[in-house]
Amino acid sequence: MTSLSLSSPHSLSSPHHIASTHLLLRTPNSTKFRTFPHRIAVSVKALFNPVLTQDGLKKLVADKAVDNVRSGMILSFGTDSTADFVVAKLGELLKFGQLKDIVGVPTSKRTEEQACSLGIPLCFLGDNPHLDLAIDDADEVDLDLNLVKGRGGALLREKMVETSDKFVVVVDDTKLVTDLGGSGLAILVEVVQLCWKYNLIKLQELFKEEGCDEKLRLDADGKPYVIDNLNYIVYLYFKTSIRDVLAAGAEISVLEGVVEHGLFLNMATSVIIAGKSGVEVKNK
């Protein structure tokens, strides 16, 4: 059997590193190693199916989602780590002229700054209320493509732009759940500062039977965390998944002082999921 060793410490998952790597191969009837040129190293790389990191999976779905973008489109992009890869890819395609004249609607200061740094033209939702496309990530995706979103704190702006006719969600397979709320992680409710305690109590009453812990989101100094819209966030930690998400969403929405919640129901038109075995697209 041919044995193989690499003279470079670089990971096999990076083709750029591999291209400059000296590959040492030992053939079956020899005790000596020979150095092969890098083009052989690249072809050997193709024999491997390197295990992608979670960031690798996020980049994979981001690239796939960007296939939906055409020159001239007005589109929104979300906030957080997977959305960062979407914005980065759009910046790259614009830079190399593979996309032209797109305009982006960012959903947070973070995304706005990233897009600006990459030269992506931006506008406000009010300038173009009808978007061609929305691309965003999610915290949870259920079997009906309902979502939990907003753990990055951008839920209001995300919900406003994701009423677009085409809303493509990009996730790695760790985000898949049978029913929403079952991950044990927080579902967010954005509330106005003035009446956050009132809303906390109302939410406690609302989900008393469900088994839920409600907490105000705090910053590193233990003070209420203020999001981009200058509102506060109440975290809902459900002990088990939510029995009726439509009812839960409606009941949260009608509370006075609630600005928005992180249940994105019947909004996604397709979800692109990356896992160890590849990329899968689910359409509504």
Ligand SMILES: O=C[C@H](O)[C@H](O)[C@H](O)COP(=O)(O)O
């Ligand atoms: O406000 C944040 C967003 O709703 C994100 O979609 C969500 O938190 C997922 O983020 P990530 O891609 O970092 O897992």
